[in-house]
Amino acid sequence: MAVVGVLALQGSFNEHIAVLRRLGVKGVEIKKPEQLDNVASLIIPGGESTTMAKLAQYHNLFPALREFVKMGKPVWGTCAGLIFLANKATGQKIGGQELIGGLDCTVHRNFFGSQIQSFETELSVPELASKEGGPETFRGVFIRAPAILEVGPEVQVLADYTVPTNKVLDSNSAVEMREEKNWSEEKVIVAVRQGNLLATAFHPELTADSRWHSYFLKMASNVLEEASSSIVAVGGVDLSLNKQPKNDLPIFQ
């Protein structure tokens, strides 16, 4: 089972499939519920979570996705995918949107504001660096990104981000953050893991650094020990990270 499903309703699914291909793993597009039967792990890409939720609803994907999560199969959500996996999301559209749930946390949708507030930053990622090697930081691309305000006891925090005080935040997010006890006011969580669920608020699929993808693939292969040998490329991922492309552009297929 060396194939990974990528939810392909809308958003950056091509980018995820391209990164998987670079790691020697096949990514398949998932657009219908029955296609989930053929994959052992799933990536929910970035995109407009409202749009993706609508499309998932039209095709009755939510029951199948919830079942997938409940069976303990590895699922990774980036940005919109994180919102999908969260048990609770704030800042939604009028009438709300359907979620898959499973990840014990509260997510604030579009936490950082509009596109002008989108940014790039070097995140400290100790867990990732210890498992996958490479530098201690990861280039996080945040695009109208959500942030995790609150996590349950079983959730492991993999990365957080200190919001610069001059950053303009919408007022209600500041209020909600004050209710938080464990973190100082300006810190938000941007990457978490709970069992076989992985979630990042930023977009590793837009960068040349594929460590998050190989981290996820290892999670997937640990679940299927019997099949672990079939995901050959994972163990041998070449971490010579100096092969960064010359320019800043995202990697298109």
Place this chain on the structure above:
Amino acid sequence: MADTGVVTVYGNGAIYETTAKKSPFSVKVGLAQMLRGGVIMDVVNAEQARVAEEAGACAVMALERVPADIRAQGGVARMTDPQLIKEIKQAVTIPVMAKARIGHFVEAQILEAIGVDYVDESEVLTVADEDNHINKHNFRVPFVCGCRNLGEALRRIREGAAMIRTKGEAGTGNVVEAVRHVRSVMGDIRVLRNMDDDEVFTFAKKISAPYDLVMQTKQLGRLPVVQFAAGGVATPADAALMMQLGCDGVFVGSGVFKSGDPARRARAIVQAVTHYSDPDMLAEVSCGLGEAMVGINLNDDKVERYANRSE
């Protein structure tokens, strides 16, 4: 992206903080990447924006008049009233785009100030500067620009556009020009891919595009930014046609809210873009959508060609 090399300051330092606050090009392109596989709809008020959001549009374009009305009523078409854009922004959670006139960088500054997510420097509005486009490197907000062929696309990207849409012919409900422009871009890229590296210099000269971007396009095998289709898409089949021709997504202007049943048609077009390669699904979503918008036949020379307003 070599955008660091181009820093032009307008109005004697009016935008002096550009270097300090500039968003990297990757972040600008990033939002466009998040819109891939989606539909961006023209809306003229908050209710329409809500309809579009509920139908699953991945962004809305806030306008005072849809292109079909601009065509019918004539007159000078300008940037939308910022108040209206703010109302639309409040009504929805999806990204909100707005149009600025070609070359009118102050309209773009205003749009940036009210926090729109993307600015469309659009030929659908009356041109403000017949010679120059906006220097889009000076802005933190990303831009989408129209093109009819590969050369035009790469010139816009060099000016700082982070997303490209083929122009088509807005407000006509006629997809013929959209097909022509997409075919032209895709055809040129196919020619470029098979070209010897030595020939790229002359090719760049021929299409009047910067050599480095032409070479990058050759290496990537596609435009270096996200490419949407626009101008004349009126049915789910039109939208799927654009996707099958290789576009990353679709703009629908007058096609939705000038039709008999906007909510239903909007939803059908969104589904058609997701399932663009599945004829069974396309057949299903195309059924019983009510009246499509009235189209304009483009064989008539009297119909003004918006696409020709800029080079």
